[in-house]
């Protein structure tokens with residue numbers, strides 16, 4: 001059977017779209033059942049939805065520099081490139097910026113808090129800095145037509161992911177964790193697939209990839225996709241796009257997060273690894289107790 005690129009295949013299943021999801025429902029129906037969901041009403045009152053445009057970033061933050069594939073671009077240059085990007089000559093990507101480091105004031109544009117904030121331990125004042133060190137919590141992506149995330153991957157540290165489309169649109173290609181046997185995880189980096197182009201995969205080299213079941217979902221401004229840990233994913237922008245990504249840590253991925261973080265400590269700061277793990281277990285127990293009383 002000929003391989004149909006997921007870009008051209010309009011028969012692929014999408015992701016369920018929902019409104020009014022409570023924190024409890026998010027955990028029980030989506031996180032614990034490993035189901036992704038698109039929330040359509042969670043950011044409608046954010047100032048970001050009116051303020052964040054390519055022009056806004058060019059005018060306000062144009063001089064900030066960022067490196068993509070060894071080349072440095074200012075935000076002003078990236079905005080120019082993304083506005084004139086084509087499928088054949090896409091703007092540099094991923095052009096991703098850590099909001100906490102580059103423009104922490106933008107967090108104020110992401111109010112009121114969403115359903116995710118209620119369950120996210122990463123954002124809690126109770127979260128010890130040591131445990132969250134190095135984890136990117138808020139990330140901004142600037143992309144143009146044809147910008148394609150170059151790696152089909154699973155996000156690190158067992159973190160769940162939510163991505164909000166603030167401007168333009170973006171297409172998500174998602175594969176459930178049970179599709180991993182068709183993903184050809186790289187031996188040296190098992191969270192990365194060796195299949196480097198899902199639109200034109202090398203099926204001689206990766207024949208099983210033809211069996212992988214893809215979910216395709218376009219996000220428009222105001223949509224937020226949530227997918228639990230273990231989902232393989234990549235994206236393509238059909239037009240200039242601004243999206244905001246966030247990692248999510250809750251009781252369901254706490255132990256996985258600790259395990260992965262512990263491995264990092266063992267390599268970088270072996271003396272700290274055991275005490276940090278102990279702090280992690282105590283903190284997890286405290287969070288669980290507190291969350292029992294959350295509405």
Ligand SMILES: [Fe+2]
Nearest residue numbers: 153154155233
């Ligand atoms: Fe990702």
